Amino acid sequence: MRLRRLQLGLWVAAIAAMIIFAGTRWAIQGEGVAETSPAFTPVFTLADEEGRIRTSAEFRGKFLLVFFGFTNCPDVCPTTLSDVAQVMDDLGADAEKVQPLFVSIDPERDRRLGLAAYTAAFHPAILGLAGTEAETQAAANSFKIFYGRENDAAAPDGYSMAHSPGLFLIGPDGEWLRQFTYGTPAAEILSYLQTRF
Amino acid sequence: MKHLLLAATLSLTASAALACETVTVGDLSVEHGWSKVTIGAGRPGVFYVSISNSGATDDALVGISTPAAGMPMLHETVVKDGVASMPHAMSIPVPAGQSVQLSPGGYHGMLMGLTAALKEGDSFPVTLSFEKAGEVTVNVEVLSLRAEGPDCADAGQ
Known part of the structure; x- marks a missing residue:
């Protein structure tokens, strides 16, 4: 007993x-990216594919799906952007409520390689942004995410980028809503979005 | 589960694609070699494949070569403390009696210095070098950006 x-x-x-x-x-x-982290409003000022300055403020009223990546990335970035493309297709008429953004963390090289062709290959709705180094760092800090350059002789141009691979959802009022960790299926992202409309 | 369903659905319509051929060398069999469309030739392509070792000896994939790219290398996507990085993999273990996948989000071949952009429907050979079993060449099929793998009738993965 x-x-x-x-x-x-x-x-x-x-x-x-x-x-x-x-x-x-x-x-x-x-830490910093919790689904339930206290409310905060990430901000950015970054040039788009055509060199026009875009700011977080102009997207109020829409949900933002934000991914920080680089176009030379063969595995994580195409997988995530493909999921975003699938979500945009599956949203149907609700697609206009969501603006997907690809923020380059390797802006100089990405501008040289061509940002517009890259984002368009996944989905025409995805807007590519590539600011200066300082603007990019400021945006990352504001989103509370990390990125950094890693020297690697076995990578194109001798370096690769390490980065937070999540997909970040910002609400129509500009407030951070949540992140979808890398590998979250498109269907799950879609159904979450649908609960917020 | 999702993959099983997907594989089951696709298998109904699958034709015998190049990527579904199985080639063997010693105790190793290699199949499902696939790649994705690249946006231009200036960005690296990717190479995914399944390897299984039916023998009693551990082996390892130590390198890849292909006429499609000047500098193909093995890499691994590692997500640690919320940060993804992609270190060079010197070798990928293929333990006795086990199978290893080079697949999205894990081990993969990175094809740098592409001779031409990879287009959907293209195929190219990749030669895999194993520490013990030696070399074997597979045909790699270029699938769409959104593909999650080849649609093989045997649903081998």
Whole structure:
């Protein structure tokens, strides 16, 4: 009998430990990008594909799906942008409520390689933005995301970019709503968006 | 589950595509070699494939070569602490009795110095070099940007 009580106690302790551990992990992973982080309003001022300056303020009234990436990225970026393209197609008439943005974290090279052709290959609705280094850093800071250049002799031009690979959703009032972690299926993004309309 | 459903759906309409051929070398079989459309030739292409090792000896993929690209390399997408990076993989283990996927979000071949932009429906050979089994060449099919893999009737993955 005493043993059973001990056993029960151990189970309770184990489950409590698991919950605490999961909670801590959640908090660490979600730092700055948690789905439930306190409200904040990310801002940016960046040139678009044609060199026109675009600001976060002009997109009020629309949901923004924002991805920070670089066009020389063969795996993560095409996968995410393909998901975005699928979402835009599946939104149907609601597509006009959503503006997908591709923010280059490698703006100089991406402008040279051609940003418009890149975004258009995925979906005509995706707007590519490539600012100066300072503007890009400011945008990333405002979104509370990380990117950095990594020297790598085995990469084109001798470097690659490390970056937060999530897809960030901003509401019509400019407030951060949530992130979709890398690999979130298009159908899941779509159904979440539909609950917000 | 999603992939299973997708594979099941696609298998109804699948024709025997190039990417579905299986080639073997020693105890290794290699199949589902595929790539994606590139936007111009100035950006790297990607190479995905499945390798299975039915033998009792561990092996490893140590390199790839192809006439389609001047500098093909093996890489791995690693997402750590919320940051994705793409280190060069010196070799990709293919343990005895196991299979390894080069697939989106994980190991992949990065095809730098493309001789031409990759267009949907194109195919090109890639030679894989294994530490023990030696070399084997597969045909790689270029699929659309949104493809998640070749639609093989055997639904091997």
